[in-house]
Amino acid sequence: MNKGLQQLFEIANKEKRTIIGLMSGTSLDGLDIALCDFTGHGTQTRMNLREFTTMSYDSTFKQEVKAIFSKRQVDLEKVCVMNAYIGRFHADLINQCLKNWGIAQSEVDIIASHGQTIYHAPASLHGIASMPDATLQIGDGDHIAVKTGIITLSDFRQKHIAAGGEGAPLAVYGDYLLFSEEGQNRIMLNIGGIANFTFLPGDLDTTRIFSTDVGPGNTLMDAYVQQQFPGTYYDADSAIALKGRYSPALVAALLYHPFFEQGFPKTTGPELFNLAYLEEAQRKSDTQHLSAEDVMASLNRFSASGICEALSRTLQGEKFEIFLSGGGMHNPLLIQNIQEMLPGVTVRNTEELGVSPDAKEAVLFATLANECLVGEPIDFGPGQTRVPSVLMGKISLPE
Numbered sequence: 408m409n410k411g412l413q414q415l416f417e418i419a420n421k422e423k424r425t426i427i428g429l430m431s432g433t434s435l436d437g438l439d440i441a442l443c444d445f446t447g448h449g450t451q452t453r454m455n456l457r458e459f460t461t462m463s464y465d466s467t468f469k470q471e472v473k474a475i476f477s478k479r480q481v482d483l484e485k486v487c488v489m490n491a492y493i494g495r496f497h498a499d500l501i502n503q504c505l506k507n508w509g510i511a512q513s514e515v516d517i518i519a520s521h522g523q524t525i526y527h528a529p530a531s532l533h534g535i536a537s538m539p540d541a542t543l544q545i546g547d548g549d550h551i552a553v554k555t556g557i558i559t560l561s562d563f564r565q566k567h568i569a570a571g572g573e574g575a576p577l578a579v580y581g582d583y584l585l586f587s588e589e590g591q592n593r594i595m596l597n598i599g600g601i602a603n604f605t606f607l608p609g610d611l612d613t614t615r616i617f618s619t620d621v622g623p624g625n626t627l628m629d630a631y632v633q634q635q636f637p638g639t640y641y642d643a644d645s646a647i648a649l650k651g652r653y654s655p656a657l658v659a660a661l662l663y664h665p666f667f668e669q670g671f672p673k674t675t676g677p678e679l680f681n682l683a684y685l686e687e688a689q690r691k692s693d694t695q696h697l698s699a700e701d702v703m704a705s706l707n708r709f710s711a712s713g714i715c716e717a718l719s720r721t722l723q724g725e726k727f728e729i730f731l732s733g734g735g736m737h738n739p740l741l742i743q744n745i746q747e748m749l750p751g752v753t754v755r756n757t758e759e760l761g762v763s764p765d766a767k768e769a770v771l772f773a774t775l776a777n778e779c780l781v782g783e784p785i786d787f788g789p790g791q792t793r794v795p796s797v798l799m800g801k802i803s804l805p806e
């Protein structure tokens with residue numbers, strides 16, 4: 408038997424598995440690395456987050472990725488080169504991180520790598536009736552496996568599409584296994600570049616569970632800050648937005664798009680929500696004269712409105728609690744806007760559930776890998792065609 412397969416078989420049979428989960432999101436801020444121990448699987452999953460860090464990307468790397476990121480036309484040679492390069496670069500970051508933690512490669516059973524999304528094209532975006540939903544993550548797992556010597560699972564999203572989903576959000580699988588609680592309606596709200604949430608009903612009825620993107624979290628705010636204040640990557644602590652006032656006309660124009668009318672679940676990305684989208688909304692609402700601070704305040708209010716309208720539509724008067732994660736939870740004005748639009752709703756973060764909110768997405772991919780190795784497909788019920796019953800992840804062996 409292939410030695411790598413034999414090793415994989417042994418890992419799947421272990422009582423406890425040590426898995427590194429990796430996430431590099433749409434914000435391009437860095438590689439999130441979560442070292443997790445797992446026992447069990449499915450609803451019996453027990454996860455202990457041992458270590459977590461974000462290995463920040465330098466500006467050169469960000470520029471390299473931006474050259475091929477969420478653009479309809481790019482240099483195909485660059486995409487080809489970056490697929491290998493990102494895999495090797497991520498492997499270097501993992502090796503560095505393990506050294507920092509004082510953990511040997513041999514102590515890690517599996518790496519679960521999301522890769523870098525460079526284009527996300529659900530049918531609602533590309534609009535070609537004869538073509539499927541599509542998404543592309545690069546940073547090939549073979550490079551990670553060979554350079555770290557650790558078996559790597561990667562490219563989780565294709566299987567989701569193959570089985571009827573849109574390739575995202577995959578959060579639903581991890582949120583259900585790690586955070587469901589009988590008797591409490593929970594909203595797991597992740598505010599990354601794109602904001603998404605999972606609804607976990609307190610009656611544990613799996614046919615009601617779903618995850619959906621709701622629109623921009625930070626992506627438009629980040630893009631605008633980067634354009635207006637070169638060298639600044641995001642509106643730290645809402646410092647810029649707090650100096651301005653939001654324009655109701657601009658916020659209304661930003662919210663006026665068929666994406667917001669679409670039913671759940673749905674997905675999106677910076678392919679739609681970018682500076683051209685903002686310019687169009689400013690033109691339509693005749694708000695080109697606004698100061699940068701007022702535009703930032705408007706973008707902040709827009710993100711909060713998209714989130715709150717989607718939540719109100721889902722819950723329709725049911726009582727629920729929000730558990731936040733993702734970088735947007737560190738944006739005070741955004742959270743203030745959300746609380747203002749959802750009076751009386753308790754907003755907490757996933758730290759209270761034992762998972763650092765910055766680590767949650769990296770932990771998700773580790774959880775998906777654990778399921779791929781030892782789990783069984785979760786059946787969310789016959790109506791849940793967009794939450795397919797599948798195990799995800801492709802295997803790369805180091806040798």
Ligand SMILES: Nc1ncnc2c1ncn2[C@@H]1O[C@H](COP(=O)(O)OP(=O)(O)OP(=O)(O)O)[C@@H](O)[C@H]1O
Binds near residue numbers: 734
């Ligand atoms: N102190 C802060 N003040 C305001 N915003 C912040 C702060 N800290 C982080 N952020 C925001 O969080 C972003 C990073 O969030 P996160 O790492 O969750 O995104 P991501 O994982 O790349 O996105 P996605 O989940 O869409 O893939 C930053 O780009 C910034 O906009």
Ligand SMILES: CC(=O)N[C@H]1[C@@H]2OC[C@@H](O2)[C@@H](O)[C@@H]1O[C@H](C)C(=O)O
Binds near residue numbers: 542579599675
């Ligand atoms: C295609 C893609 O990379 N989508 C990401 C992105 O970042 C947030 C949101 O858009 C979400 O749909 C997804 O990631 C998370 C981890 C998910 O699949 O649940």
